[in-house]
Amino acid sequence: MARKKQGRSKKKSKIMKVTNQESSVKGPHTFVFQRGTVGKNVQQLVLDTRRIMEPFTSTGLRARKKNVLKDFISVAGPLGVSHLLTFSKTQTSVNMRIIRLPKGPTITFKVKQYCLIRDVVSQLKRPNMYASQFRHPPLLVLNNFNSDSMHMKLMATMFQNMFPSINVHTVKLNTIRRCVLLNYDPNTNLIELRHYSIKVVPAGMSRSVKKLLQTKVPNLSRYTDVSEYFTNAGNLSESEAEQDGPHNEVNLPQSIGSRGNMTAEKSAIRLVEIGPRIQLQLVKIEEGVCNGDIIYHQFVKKTEEEIAAAKTAREKKKLLKDKRKNKQKMNVLQKKELREKHKEKSILGMQKKKEQEEKQDSDADSIEAVSMTKVDDAGGDExxxxxxxxxxxxxxxxxxxxxxxxxxxxxxxxxKKQDESAPKSSIKRFKSQRKKTAPANKRDKRSIGMPSSNTQRTGFKVKRSNSSKKSFKFRKTKGGR
Structure with missing residues (x-):
């Protein structure tokens, strides 16, 4: 039975599934997000930085205003995240922090200048961006980080650990599609970050042959012979300058998916910038996750006494914090014990109430039984x-x-016979009728002002005329009868 041909979406989902499985096992993972209130440009810079760190980052991560750094650290452990990149904005500058989890260190940079992806791509005549190049991590290149100073070595190690390592003997050239360049300038103490797309083209042949190999069959209707197409190179487009030479030509050890690049053949490597561009300046390096001793500071220099005083103040602050935490834990335990005691007391009260109700029911049953025996013994009255x-x-x-x-x-x-014979529904209950007062126009004027012998302080009765036998009451008021 012939197998059904798979669709393009199913093939793509399989490729993405394999890529996600590989990314979950290999390589360091990062979270890139902003802290505090930042503008739209910085938010776009955060998204562009995530493009650099793909696929070992969370592209759909959302950071709300109420989220604190502790929230991201608590989630990072189960997800296998090893680094945090945070962007924040002050009144003077934009800052970037790189945090190594779980125990630091933390490196703080000042963003001197930056340029977004859309600005870089808009300046290119032929941009080289496609979705498949972000399926694999980029190649990291460090330049001028060979200083013997401690902070330079620490920075180089931090940048290297942010990207997965590459084994030269087992790496596949088809997976290397991008390049991240970090160049340190010792004169200005600035770090230039560039992001490139790698393009490989065959070398050692004319432009017409390259066009024939890399594109579809050209239109040869203008030529009388095929040889004219190869000899007359002036009719071809010269929009892009050729920069191939010994500095970028290599012999390929493996074949690459692009046309014309064969194994053991000479090919030229070209870099096409896709952005973003970021210019960084080191500010400080501190131990721990934003709460340790400052190892290096670019602008502030402290004496040993000041460092010791800052350390003691930090330890004192930490002790106070631990004390508050312990007190809070004790309060929580005490409240829990009180709730348990109240629960037990409530259960005992409910049981006691249930026993009392059962006892009352048993007493009522016994009284009813006694009354029944009395009724049975009524025949012995004679x-x-x-x-x-x-x-x-x-x-x-x-x-x-x-x-x-x-x-x-x-x-x-x-x-007894009457009580037994009378049904329960025949028993009538009468309410006491209230005495109705006569209207004012029918009162006997002669009887007003003649109190009876049974008058009280609050009121007195007045007899009406012979036509009506009902009586009514008047309330005394101050200053009158």
């Missing part, structure tokens, strides 16, 4: 009456009057 009559004869010595004990028994039985 025997009790006979006993009472005999007791009366024995004590008094006379016969009891006729119906003395029978009348009480009959009345009790009659009342």
């Amino acid at each position: 025997e009790d009456d006979e006993d009472d009559a005999e007791y009366y004869r024995r004590e008094v010595g006379q016969e009891p009057e006729q119906g003395l004990f029978q009348k009480r028994t009959q009345m009790g039985l009659k009342r």
Whole structure:
């Protein structure tokens, strides 16, 4: 059965999956983000710097205003991030920090000048940018970092550790598509950062042959013979100057995907700048993650006494911070214990309340049972009456009057029968009716001002005329009757 041909998107997803798996295992990873409020140009510079660090960086990382440096450090460990690049802006300059995780050091640079990708590409006649060149990390080139000073060695080591190392014997030339150049100028103490795209073209042949190899078959309708195309080179475009020579020509040890570049053949390497450009100036180097001793400072020089005083102040500040943290932990534990005790107390109270309700229910059941037994024993009232009559004869010595004990028994039985026969719904409850007051136009004027014998301080009753027997009340007011 023939296999179904895969689409372009499926092939691309497979390539990206393999690339992501390789990137998750190999090479250092970086976070590039801004700190604080920065302008639109600095935000675009952050995005362009992420293009340099691809694919070992997070291109969709979002930094909110409420995020602090501790948030990124806590996330960096599980994700395998080894370096942080932060950009911040002050009233005087733009600063860039490179932080090595998890224990430092931290290098602070001042951005003297920068140029974005869009500005660089707009000046090129033939820009050489395509998506596949960002699938692999760039090649790092350091120039003039061979000084014996401590801060220069530390800077060179930091830059080297930000990019994956390359094994010359096993590297594939097709994966090297970009180049990052860091050039140090000892006269101005400035570092120039450049980002290039690598282009390889065959060398040692005429321009017409290169055009024939690198592009499609040209239009030969203007020529009577094919030889005229190779001999007449003046008709070809001269828009781009040829800079090939011994300084950039090499014999390829491997074949490259571009046309005309064969193994063991001579090819020329050309660099096309794709940006951004950044000019950096070293400010200081400090231990730890932005909170350690200052190892080197470009502008400030301190004596040993000042360094010792700063160290003691830093240690004191750290002790106070640890003390506050411990106190906060103790408060959290105490609150947790109080919550547990309150929870236990609440559970005991609920159990106690449940027991009381069960006890009340059992008492009500026992009372109901007793009342039922009394109703069952109501038939023996006649025997009790006979006993009472005999007791009366024995004590008094006379016969009891006729119906003395029978009348009480009959009345009790009659009342019980009525209670049993009457349904519960027939029991009516009457509310006390309020006395209605007569309207003012029907009051008896002759009876006003004649208080009755049962008058109180708050009011008195007034009798109405014979036409109505209802009474009403007046409230006394100050200064009147």
